[in-house]
Amino acid sequence: MDRIWLEHYPPGIPAQVDLGAFQTLKDLFEDSCRRFHDLPAFTNMGTSLTYGELERLSAQFGAFLQKRAGLGPGARVAIMLPNLLQYPVALFGTLRAGLTVVNVNPLYTARELRHQLHDSGAQAIVVLENFAHTLQEVLPDTAVQTVITTGLGDMLGLPKALLVNFVARHVKHMVPHWHIEGAFDWKQVMEQGAQQRLDAVPLQRDDLAFLQYTGGTTGVAKGAMLSHGNMVANLLQTSAWIGGVLREGVEIAVTPLPLYHVFSLTANALFFLKWGANNHLITNPRDTEGFIKEIKHLRFTAITGVNTLYNALLNAPSIGEVDAGALKLTVAGGMAVHRSVAQRWQETMGVPIIEGYGLTEASPIVCANPLDAKEFSGTVGLPLPSTDISIRSESGEELGLNEVGELCVRGPQVMKGYWNQPAETARALTPDGWLHTGDMALVNARGCVQIIDRKKDLIIVSGFKVYPNEVEEVAAMHPGVLEAGAIGVPDAHSGEVVKLFVVPKDPALTEAALLEHCRQHLTAYKVPRQVELRTATLPKTPIGKVLRRALRDEDAARRSAPTA
Incomplete structure (x- = not known):
């Protein structure tokens, strides 16, 4: 794919980074x-x-x-x-x-x-x-x-x-x-x-720095081999992208996501270290009130997180006590940010959420929105310097603009392969260095990437594709919804239908009201046919991403259980 995104880079962002700045x-x-x-x-x-x-x-x-x-x-x-x-x-x-x-x-x-x-x-x-x-x-x-x-x-x-x-x-x-x-x-x-x-x-650059395990939510976890060169390249790429808003030696970054996760590892522990910043570590971010107590007088300048974390902060009674006067950078990754959360964050904290995209196998950052963004874009932005992307069909053919296919990535941040897994490595990496991400995406005329959903989470209703992210985002728009997760469940007539799991924010929320809301915003085949309201939080990964696999397993176990 031609690098059309370079025409839309903010001033001062290079097309390539100097990979020789640091070896390890x-x-x-x-x-x-x-x-x-x-x-x-x-x-x-x-x-x-x-x-x-x-x-x-x-x-x-x-x-x-x-x-x-x-x-x-x-x-x-x-x-x-x-x-x-x-x-x-x-x-x-x-x-x-x-x-x-x-x-x-x-x-x-x-x-x-x-x-x-x-x-x-x-x-x-x-x-x-x-x-x-x-x-x-x-x-x-x-x-x-x-x-x-x-x-x-x-x-x-x-x-x-x-x-x-x-x-x-x-x-x-x-x-x-x-x-x-x-x-x-x-x-x-x-x-x-x-x-x-x-x-x-x-x-040397090719020496192994990390075995970063991934894939545990979809099967047996595999160790992505990330070299010193991979990690340094990604730090230089993100520094070229973000550095214009930072000053060396003065930044205070709030670090609530676990450092053992590749997003926080690179975006906080390593990136802010390069800038001489102070990483303020949050040991238990799920204690939202305790989290807010730690940061409310901190005068922090940057924070990284995921959609569920920002949503939890916004719904905390004490969020108004947080001093966000020095905040200039809010970064999100790891999962899709819901527009409703992004809008509320900007209204409350005064800065937009800058959403990016990455995966463990790419050290992890591939794309990011420009730092001069004034509002939430709904895309994951442009490929970073020294990064190529391609949208591929099931047969491997490159697709055009605004066509949905699998996102493939090539660049110096892409892993060496999977530890002791030559067959898995061959499936993920082409001989000429392209990484199959497993994410469905499209590229618009500006070169911005929009992630549609995980390939393995795709729901097929009577032959029509339904992306759980879209259903979840629509559900989250309802003021009575705290969090939502969507999966496909078997259906004798259409193969699959959408099932929606919801944790209400409003105890008075009803299934009927939620379905009516979904009908107003979704095509008929995308509207959930089943809704399950829950009082407990939905199962999540360590960084707060809803575990759809766990929801599917729970639902399958319930359906296969013998009836009394």
Whole structure:
């Protein structure tokens, strides 16, 4: 596809980025620590680490891995932590030691954790003690030899560290009993690491930085191999796109999405580090009132999130207490933003939501809306510099403008392939470097990309295609709806029909009122034939995306259950 989007780039945005600015994440990290040495880099629960402190502590962690754990270049280290100060220390310590990071969701079940540790061949893991009991269950089935445990308060300094850990363990009972023979605690690791010297490891662009697992919501999770070059390229691409509104060394970024997720990893932990910003880590963003209490007087300048997070904030009674006077950048990714949420955010916070698009296999950012946007566009914007896109038919032919097909991507941010999965790699990557995203999309005359839906979530009603995103967005327009999820369910007459799951904001909401609303905004075959009102929240991924697969599984189990 011709790069028609270049004609619509904002002034000053290059068509290509200089990929030679940094060779590896280690180079970028050390450059930022030198330039912003005395500035705060990460803040959590009222405690900050400066760039200088982060450099020193990460060196201690990396030295422990090299000298005491005996890990050689390329060995995999799993990090199973929520947003705590321990995370960036472990992250950059692992990378600086020449090792590969395997990010792990702390909420994984034993089955999921066993698969990821076994598949990655991780030889070490750092885990929050709250989840050590799950690790204990699966440890014999893995290659892990070194276990490092940490408590919620371990990086908060005295006496706060003791208080937070005591409350977590003995008041809130957040730490189930566990016992792992020979496990190191965080304090031991940092003390022993301080007695060693971190060996400099020569790294190249093609060396593996992350095994970032993906696909767990649609099947067995696969490890996307993201090299230092992939990650640096994406940071340079996003910096070229966003940098015009930022100033080095002064930004305060709110980081509510988990850093183990690739969106937050790149868009917060790495991107804002490059700019010398202070990443304000939110450990539990699902506690909306607690979240607001942490940020309401912060004078933050940037925030990243997803549709469900912004919707939850807007519906919180205390949202009016947030001081958004310094806010200049709100970024969304990971799932479609509903127009109703975007409009309310702009009215409440004074800035639009800048929506982008990416996927794990692209490190992850592919497209973004221009930063000078005055309102929500409904698209995911233009391809980033040094990025090519193509819309392909089922047979692989390139389609024209405004035609819906599978979005394919090519650029320096695209992964090397899937770990130990040559067949899956061959299905995802063409020989000439095109990545099949599995997302249905179109490109308009300005080169803007509109994501229609996930290919695997497509609903076929009597031969007509229905995209769940559209149904969910229409449902969310109703003032009585808090959140919605749409799936296809079997139907003897039309093959499939749309079923809508809704959590009401208004207790008086009825199925009839909701269906009437949908009929006003949707063609007849798109209107839900079944509606299920729920009092509990819908199942979601760690970043807040509605898990349609879980809804489908629940519905299928209910339909297959024997009747009394």
